[in-house]
Amino acid sequence: MKKPSSFFLLLLGQENNEKEHGKIRLKRQLGLPSAVSLIVGTMIGSGIFMSPQGVLYYMGSPGASLLIWASCGVLAMMGALSYAELGTVIKESGGDYIYILRNIGPLPAFLFAYTASFVLRPASIAGVSLSFAEYVVATFYQDCPPPPVVVKCTAAACILVLVTINCLNVKFATTILNTCTAAKLLVLMVIILGGLVLLVNGNTQGLQNAFENTVPGFGPVGVAFYQAHWAYDGWNNLNSVTEELKRPEVNLPRAIMIAVPLVTCVYLLVNISYFIAMTPRELLSSEAVAISWGVKLLGSWTWIISLGVAMSTFGTGNGNFFSGGRVCYVAAREGHLPDTLSMIHVKRLTPSPALIFTAIISLIMIIPSSFNIIVNFSSFATWLFYGTTISGLLYSKIKKPDIPRPYKVPIIIPVIVLIASVYLVLAPIIGSPQMEYLYVILFILSGLIVYIPLIHYKYSPDLTLHLQLLLEVAPAAKND
Template sequence: MRTSRKNVAFPMDSEVGDKKKRLHLKREVGLFSAVSLIAGTMIGSGIFMSPEWVLYYMGSPGGSLIIWAACGLLVMLISLCYAEIGTIITESGGEYIYLLRIFGPLPAFLLMYTSVFVVRPAGIAGVSLSFAQYVTAPFYQSCSSPQSVVKCTAAACVLVLLIVNTLNVKLATTIHNIFTAAKVIALMIIVVGGIILLANGHFRNLQNAFHGTVTGFGPVGTAFYQGLWSFDGWNNLNYVTEELQNPHVNLPRALMIAVPLVTILYVLVNVSYFAAMTPVELLSSEAVAVTWGNKVLANWMWLIPLSVALSTFGSVNGTFFTGGRVCYVAAREGHMFEIMSMIQVRRLTPSPALIFTALIALIMIAAGDFHTIVNYVSFTAWMCYGLILVGILYLRYKKPDIPRPCKVPIVIPVIVLIVAIYLVLAPIIDSPQTEYIFVIFFILSGIIFYLPLIHFKLHPGFMSTITLHLQLLLDVAPADEDVN
């Protein structure tokens, strides 16, 4: 661990450091890359794997389409709230830095502890496993891909992206932009295919669309979890605010472009699925996009596995890019090992934090279960979002006069907070599972590490020696190091 920086409540951009004299992360993320980072991370494995689960919990095509549209609306509203808080607190780190500046070190540490050791690596592992499933499938057409092959492929995906992200920020964002364009084209193929089917009279599966719709408290909440997994990544730009050009303008603008674009695509893609498949066919499909391709594209169906592979690879890259920043910012604030706060002196990338994130993700891959990862990551994420919304309302009350370049009507955070509470409580009330209790206990277990290491600052003496050796090995230096 290291000593925390001075706890400035709401630092302005000029406080990040003298760009000419200090080692720092460059502002290389422009508006196009910002939109690409959000949309490209959101469009991952979810839209190709979650539709059957949304249908399973809702019971009807009409109910499923409402959930997809409602997920998009909810993400739009909460992203507006994040645009407000992100233009007030312009530091990188997302929810971690917001909780730290508003509520203090303990809530921020617990969030970081959960995010760095579970949520972010689990997201990377889950999408990497999806990527591996689709990449290996053509080699095992008569049977399922061996788990050892799938997991080795997923691990290779993580290692390749580790190399890319540690080499150069611009290289990572350029690759992300290319893959985002490819995955949008892939979704447009499905959308256009659905429009052609509907134009030819394939309405049968959408007739009586709401027959059998489930309205239970718990199933609707769990259906939201599955749908919202496909939107995961909408807040990624808040993790790299210090690398965003003109954040006061580009942060809200990128959110307003990316989220509606992805929502429209998702709803139209699901309409296309229902135009091509009956609910029974969709529920029995192990890969709904591939089943759609077999029915609609015929000899061109190979485009779908290729599209899913491109989509998931790009999504892992976006999650990896931002996930390492949480670890880096937490270390810079004294809540992680000091080595994590350092930057590669020539490439200006937070390579130690990226390496650490990759190692945890590789461990997660060994126990990858897509469905379980979705539910428990979503459960944890919405607890966190609820705290941020409380923080926004708290700032409105305690600091009404601070500059707010992007200010939303107060009713929006209130509504989204109510929804967040519902999404956290719904699965527990309707179908209590011990796993949710384990998640809560894991979060609270962070207190065991916080008290001795952060509160009382009881740091083992040998850590300084280890840090020095790692610093020399990785050729890194603290972010505020004078390099003249």
Template sequence: MKRNTRGERPSGCPSQDTVDGEMEKLRLKRDIGFFSTGCLIAGSMVGSGIFMSPQGVLFYMGSIGGSLSIWATCGFVSTLGALCYAELGTSIKESGNDYIYLLRIYGQFPSFLCIYLNVFLLIPASNAAIALSFSQYVANPFYQNCSSPETVVKLIAILCILVVVTINCFDVTVATRVINTFTVTKFIALLVIIVGGMVMLVNGHTGHFQNAFQGTATGYGAIGIAFYQGLWPYDGWSSANYVTEELKRPEVNLPRALMIAVPLVTCLYIMVNISYFTIMSTAEMLASGAVAVSWGSRVLGSWMWLMPLSVAMSTFGCINGGFFSGGRLYYVAAREGHLPAILSMIHVRRLTPSPALIFTAISSIILIIPGNFSSIINYSSFCTWTIYATTVSSLLYVKIKRPDIPRPYKVPIIVPILFLIISVYLVLAPVIDSPQIEFLYVFLFALSGIIVYIPFVHYKLHPEFLQKATLHLQLLLEVAPTERFQDDK
């Protein structure tokens, strides 16, 4: 998956020597300050998960007390991970998150598997899960007395993906405006839920919290899957590590922003769950097709339509942001020769990364068709925590074997050790106690990455037909390597 060097470069593009010279001169601007870093982290964490996952956590834990314990523990685990990634991000000041850390510490093969799983599974799975939550809240008002038909939910999810990819392919400015506008709605929706629940709680609606731990699950497999459901809404705490090269004073601002944003979101999530449980019993929560809509029908009365609208706007903005930011990872990986060059190219007029966006949309739709929200979260979480465990093990390796590497920010070694133990538990416990077919799919998919790595990355094989396919795709999609536009500046 090496860049085409055999004559197929479109007319007008600079030579490879010129490109390399320009790449040495170009640097990303450090324009993201402390406040923006915190907003990026918090905004990436708060998405559709808090509107969908409470039911999953409750289902596997079996009680209100157990569920709230999972949400609080998930915040603690996320904080441990944020501390570890803060040290990695201030030691290796390159964008790319897990991928770049594994590349610089462990080398080509682990980093390739990381990007392979991210690009072909995790990013599409995240988009699919968010699109399904969006469609659930859009469809629910039309099927208030019964569950929304699965076909309707999936068709709306696919339509959501198509609209988002069209927006992002059309214009970067439009995409960013959508992100900014819809980000506000998610916090408004959560604030309404928290305030409404607190008012009811103060007025004496505490009956659902009696015997809160009765029926709590004790099996380590069930608890592990409950953690999958609870940790997914927290995912995003490492989002600033994708843009480290653009952070102002990352050695100072990155750790501070993480230590404010992650605990803040933890408190927000716990208060939202308390509000849910104040209004609805466990049976009502589990029977609800869209928990925030059910909450709104009981608290807001004739204004209950605000909840599905707010949640739908929130999830739509979240998936739009995922499409928008995913391009950085594609670019970094393609720059290192780990992805086809076509995925790092941009449209010659609109200057949008349309090949990467179209590929992400297709792969997301493929996951939507056979899957459901819960199963997608389970196998994507299994894969995510495998990557987290590997990345944090690289931090331990550096601490022990390469203590001479400058590290402006350091965490006590017990922090990565504890996080690694938790990560290994989250990977192994569900597989051992309650194996599911999704885990086998992820394992087989990882094995397929080895098959791809050996010829295309290790031996740098670039068959003629792939070069021709790249050229035809460039002509069809009207895209070209980004170096062309860098050279024109």
């Protein structure tokens, strides 16, 4: 990593700060409440408002759908506990990338950084932004489907607002995240209470013969897991910002143990409310499940649900930007992405180059994509790398048992997660093969072509100084 010239630091008014305080760095500003809010805020997004249709479509019955939602919650908890051990041993930001790098090696870590930076994180942000846009635009097109160009322009505006927020100030971004998390939990409580009222009044038809029409099979279960997992995605986002977390050896496991069970319970109760209020046929034919629920139970007050969904998806997009930009930033700091992406703004102390880069790729991805394509495309690659990360944890536990581990998960838990990862990678390919999965594999393998000249032989154009001057950024030191 190149050290900025004294001329550059003087030009930005930072030379005295460099001498007196050492290198600039990201601050530890996240306490336990913000850590819990980050996990809950990124997990609860568009998924619980859009994925129930997909899960029901593939499983065929409410009972089987609820089993998928519960199983995903258990799997997310076991995965999060495994990542908690990794995060307390390797106290660096970057999540999967840094764990793969430290436990397995640079080439697999680069392939993850390459895929995450160009596909996984931007796809997640694009999918959430499209969900936000669909719910916002639907308010103005109640009698007809909204034009796709309007939806995509609204999604693009959402991305631009989110990147601006995250580039301005860390506290501002976390404040918005906390506010949106509170709002989305309030709306979900309205849905849960509405279902409870129906249940008390004897409306149980939706849960009678709950397993009738269940679709068994290796493939359908795997794809249904993909749909539900989209709603649970984000359980490991706190690991991406470990260097900004206060007392990570304590707060990381605590935040996970609070947040993931909370989200799982909320998801199960919300799905039960959906099934009580609507028949499976009504749910499958709905354009927006939460809105259809609101029309049946709230009537003219359905706008509360629309507003809550909009805030929920916006908050999730904000959380994905907050954590996703850090993955890109850490990969660049380790030399696997251009140097400029490893720098932070000298005044605002935000990784603005990495955030801007993520926003640009996300804007490109909303042009050809639909929500369902993004879900299947990203979930397949995500579980492939989850399995790689968990393999590194198992290797570390077996080969390096003497490493200090402030938090230690029983080895059976990562073993189960690894088996589930293998299943979720193979099940859709065997049971429901689609070209999307081949595209994902080819894209990941294309990273080898990039790795050889740019990383192994270190051939890349040097535009660092010019971009530093343009963006007012400088290299950052790691937090201890």
